[in-house]
Amino acid sequence: MKAMKLTGINQMKLFDVPIPEIEHDTDVLIKMTHIGVCGSDIHYYSHGRIGNQIVDYPFTVGHEGAGIIEKAGSKVNRVKPGDRIAIDPAMPCENCDQCLAGRPHTCRRLKFLGCPGQAEGCLSEYIVMPQNSCFPLSDNTSLIEASLSEPLSIGYYGMKLSGINAGVNIGILGAGPIGLSVLESAKSSNCGNIYITDRLEYRLQFAKNKGASWTGNPDKDDVITKINELQPDLLDVVFECCGKQEAINEAISILKPGGKLMIIGIPENSRYSFDVDNMRHKEICIQNVRRQNGVVEQCLELINNSTININDWVTHHFSLSQTKEAFDMVANYHDGVIKAMIEI
Secondary structure, rough: EEEEEEEEEEEEEEEEEOOOOOOOOEEEEEEEEEEOOOOOHHHHHHHHHEEEEEOOEEEOOOOOEEEEEEOOOOOOOOOOOOOEEEEEEEEOOOOHHHHHHOOHHHHOOOOEOOOOOOOOOOOEOOOOOOOEEEEEEOOOHHHHHHHHHHHHHHHHHHHHHHHHOOOEEEEOOOOOOHHHHHHHHHHHOOOOEEEEOOOHHHHHHHHOOOOOOOEEHHHHHHHOHHHHHHHHOOOOEEEEOHHHHHHHHHHHHHEEEEEEEEOOOOOOOOOOOOOOOHHHHHHHHHEEEEOOOHHHHHHHHHHHHHOOHHHHHEEEEHHHHHHHHHHHHHHHOOHHOOOOEEEE
């Protein structure tokens, strides 16, 4: 089969590799059909690492996947050959203290698609996954939407973890796919005003079209002053979705006393600093968001019943052999890209 692998910084190559074998009787062989290009994939492509997760070349990334069950192990009862599925890229052990406590997303022995030292990614024609990572689709849900359910689930989980409800006013710093995931999730909860910032004007326009109450570019607008004018009591929750120190600083300033900062973005550096005096006087709560925990089915249902519409996120389509072109486009924010989709 064909698999696209990273071979160096900003380098990748299409390899011929064996089709993976089912090793456990609860595993399935999946024929991949769609893989979304994620910002974390770009970190590995452009920098060769995220924190202490360092790429050992050659390596296959990719984790936003959907496909069709090709073959099932003898004890598989969740799906069957021919089923169209969304793929949760996480493979928890199900036995450690975290898994038993209902926290499989922080599993001590977690394996995650496309994560160095854990598991090869899904930028290939076939992969093997445990059945519990597979979610069968209704007839109303496309394989493209199934692939997008992975980033959507992160924003939706972050929204649930924040505790926001109807009428709560929020900020979203970063209008990429994860920021848009928070936007769609917040709208589904009937929250109040939604303020979104980004440095790319086309992303701001997209977010405005998708229902943002106000958008601002921190390179051009005095975001803090403007939000103070529009929302004098400031914001209940701010979702940091871009991994930038400047966004952390901005978040502390636009949160009201007792507000909550949700950190979702993956930073390029290993440390953030905080305005402790301001944060302490406001009694700001800081909550990190680690992927998602048990919300994939909820997100698929929101897609299925058209509560959330994410089809327009996909602005560009590529074949597996064109993956480098897709990665370069996303890495450089070319041609108004929101989400690039690899189709096999």
